[in-house]
Amino acid sequence: ELKVEQNPLFLSMQEGKNYTIYCNYSTTSDRLYWYRQDPGKSLESLFVLLSNGAVKQEGRLMASLDTKARLSTLHITAAVHDLSATYFCAVTPFSGNEKLTFGTGTRLTIIP
Amino acid sequence: DVKVTQSSRYLVKRTGEKVFLECVQDMDHENMFWYRQDPGLGLRLIYFSYDVKMKEKGDIPEGYSVSREKKERFSLILESASTNQTSMYLCASSFSVTTPSRSYNEQFFGPGTRLTVL
Secondary structure (H helix, E strand, O other): OOOEEEEOOEEEEEOOOOEEEEEEEOOOOOEEEEEEEOOOOOEEEEEEEOOOOOEEEEOOEEEEEEOOOOEEEEEEOOOOHHHOEEEEEEEEOOOOOOOOEEOOOEEEEEEO | OOOEEEOOOEEEEOOOOOEEEEEEEOOOOOEEEEEEEEOOOEEEEEEEEOOOOOOEEOOOOOOOEEEEEEOOEEEEEEOOOOHHHOEEEEEEEEEEEEOOOOEEEEEEEOOOEEEEEO
16 A cells, blocks of 8 residues: 655744755655645645656745655745645556555745 | 636535535546545545546545546535545546656646535
C-alpha cells in the first residue's frame, strides 16, 4: 500500500524567511504532484514532477523530486503572506494506475 | 479553463437519507474521481471512473456508490447517510497528457461540497 507522508503538518513562519516542506512516499513512483488549498476553497495544481531530478519553479515556490530517495521538497523563498495555505503532495504509483495518493497536507501560516 | 462544478457547496441531511452529490466537468475528460477530505487525514479516494458506465473502487468505498451515465457527469450516492459521512467531498477530473518522455494525468478539482449528516 502506497503511503505518503508530509512534514511538518503545521508551519508558522515569518515573512521574508525561507523554509522547506518535505514529502516522502513509500513505493516506486516517478510522478509527483503538488497542490495548494486556500481555506474554504478547492485544490489548485501547482507542480507536476515527472522524473528523477526534476525541478520546477513558480515565483517564490520551487519543487524538486528525488525518486531514488522517494522524496520531494517544496521550498519557499522569502515568504509573503499570500503564500499562507495548505499544501498537499500526491503520488501516482509506477504501475501506471492514475490513482493519486495524497499526503495529509502542510498548513502554512506566514506571519508579518 | 477547466471547469469542474459540484451541485451544492453546503448540504445538511439526516441519518438514513439517500444523498446524491453531482459533479460536472466541461472539458471532455475521460477520468473522474470522488474524494473525501477530513482534518488530519488528507484526501482519500472513494471511487473513480475511466469511462462512461465504468467505475472502480478507491481506498474507502464502503457506504458509497457512484454513477456515470454521461462522460461529463459523475455522481456520488450515499445510500443511507450516517453521521460518520459528515465531511468535505471533492470531485476531480483529469485527462492524459503525453510528453516526449512520459504521460501523466493532472487532476482538476471542483469547489467541494461540505456535507453534514445529523
